[in-house]
Amino acid sequence: MNIKNRKSSFNLKTTITIVLFGIFILIMLYVFQNIYLNYYYEVYKIEQVEKIAEDISGAEDINAYFSKVSSEADICIEYMTGLGNIYYNENMKGCILNSPSTKISALMEAMYHSENEVVFYKITNPRYNTKSFLFGKKLNGNYVFINSQLESLDETNRMLRNQLVYLLIIVIVLSVIIASFVSHSITKPIFEITKKAKKMGQGDLKVTFESSKISEIDELSETLNYAMHEMIKTDDYRRDLMANVGHDLKTPLTLIKSYAEMVRDISYKDTGKRNEHLNVIINESDRLNELVNDIIDLSKLEASAEKLNIESYDLVKAIKDIISNFKILELTENYNFVYKGPEKADIFADKKKMDQVIYNLINNAVNYTGNDLTVYINVVKIKNTFKVEIIDTGKGIDKETIKHVWNRYYKTDKKHKRNKMGTGLGLSIVREILEAHKFKYGVNSKVGSGTNFYFILNNHKKNKSEKC
Numbered sequence: 001m002n003i004k005n006r007k008s009s010f011n012l013k014t015t016i017t018i019v020l021f022g023i024f025i026l027i028m029l030y031v032f033q034n035i036y037l038n039y040y041y042e043v044y045k046i047e048q049v050e051k052i053a054e055d056i057s058g059a060e061d062i063n064a065y066f067s068k069v070s071s072e073a074d075i076c077i078e079y080m081t082g083l084g085n086i087y088y089n090e091n092m093k094g095c096i097l098n099s100p101s102t103k104i105s106a107l108m109e110a111m112y113h114s115e116n117e118v119v120f121y122k123i124t125n126p127r128y129n130t131k132s133f134l135f136g137k138k139l140n141g142n143y144v145f146i147n148s149q150l151e152s153l154d155e156t157n158r159m160l161r162n163q164l165v166y167l168l169i170i171v172i173v174l175s176v177i178i179a180s181f182v183s184h185s186i187t188k189p190i191f192e193i194t195k196k197a198k199k200m201g202q203g204d205l206k207v208t209f210e211s212s213k214i215s216e217i218d219e220l221s222e223t224l225n226y227a228m229h230e231m232i233k234t235d236d237y238r239r240d241l242m243a244n245v246g247h248d249l250k251t252p253l254t255l256i257k258s259y260a261e262m263v264r265d266i267s268y269k270d271t272g273k274r275n276e277h278l279n280v281i282i283n284e285s286d287r288l289n290e291l292v293n294d295i296i297d298l299s300k301l302e303a304s305a306e307k308l309n310i311e312s313y314d315l316v317k318a319i320k321d322i323i324s325n326f327k328i329l330e331l332t333e334n335y336n337f338v339y340k341g342p343e344k345a346d347i348f349a350d351k352k353k354m355d356q357v358i359y360n361l362i363n364n365a366v367n368y369t370g371n372d373l374t375v376y377i378n379v380v381k382i383k384n385t386f387k388v389e390i391i392d393t394g395k396g397i398d399k400e401t402i403k404h405v406w407n408r409y410y411k412t413d414k415k416h417k418r419n420k421m422g423t424g425l426g427l428s429i430v431r432e433i434l435e436a437h438k439f440k441y442g443v444n445s446k447v448g449s450g451t452n453f454y455f456i457l458n459n460h461k462k463n464k465s466e467k468c
Helices: 002-054 064-072 101-110 153-199 215-267 271-302 315-323 327-333 351-368 426-437
Strands: 073-079 082-088 118-125 129-140 140-148 310-316 338-339 346-350 374-382 385-392 440-447 449-460
Touching: 002 118, 002 129, 002 140, 002 153, 064 073, 064 082, 064 310, 101 118, 101 129, 101 140, 140 327, 153 215, 215 271, 310 315, 315 327, 315 338, 315 351, 315 374, 315 385, 346 351, 346 426, 346 449, 351 385, 351 426, 426 440, 426 449
Parallel strands: 338 374
Antiparallel strands: 073 082, 073 140, 118 129, 129 140, 310 346, 374 385, 385 449, 440 449
């Protein structure tokens, strides 16, 4: 379905909804006017008469009170005292208090002699065939009759029904206008977002989702802008990753090919040169194998495809064993590895994977430490945890860059330089392993003052079924 069809559908649905809502309101009005109007009118008249009767006892001058309310409320009153009967507004059309009907006279007589203090009837005036209320109440030996006429609402109902026809026409016309306005206001920014989203899906990452005056649509625009920003970053990471992996693959492959050709054409008769060239081929093959293994490891970690093998072991011994692997750098390039901490630290973790974490962090420090070629490894006991710090003395990392260091192959200058040791995927592997263990980790750095990578190990056993 194209955009025009969707727009028509939305307009049609909006119009139908508003029209049906308007018709529903009119139907409710019709029901209340024709069914409940008479009822509410009678309730109102009953409450009016009862209120007048209740206020009689508090009236200072009953005659003045009766004279006032009989004209204001359009009722007629007969007040019976020992001195005789007093009438108020007795000439009101339909008043039954002075009716010659023997039935009404008998009813009033029965009310007067009733044991009930208050008596109430709804009766029909035989003279005018109209309905009214007859209310009787005892007042300290006296008696009061109040008659309230019930006006016929039939004519009023007919007028209202006629008005509803015109209202229905007006509601339909207004519904079409309002629906058109509402649908246009809502659909226009949505259609713009849809067009730009399609462009974004086709690879155009330069579109901008503009805001509107509708908060929900603005929130959608902000979300899409954020998604596009993340897609741009991901695309940049992808390009960097491809370039860097390609570089790390190409370099050893080139050396392997070059030295293999040298062995074939030049040094195959010279044992010393041949072995030297073959060692280069072996070393570069190992480096290539290390890169492939790191990529595989990272993919497994991100996919949570391996289970953690939680066990108890001595963290300090593991760190010292890893440091010994870097002895070659102390002997050949004057590196210095300084350990500071306890002589023993028992923890629960996956030893193989935590060894990989420590190795990668030390290797990262080796590649970026300062001219003193020193790497510090600290273990600090904090309550029931151990904090491990690997610190270099290099140039440090600025605040904008530090949040990206855990990304694969992220480089601050975007120019990949081949590491002395490792593949450039080490910190990403570190992040995945620590998050699988649910260990806290982070990095502190200040430009010109080196960098401190740290993680905190909980000194308690975890569920062996956890996945990494």
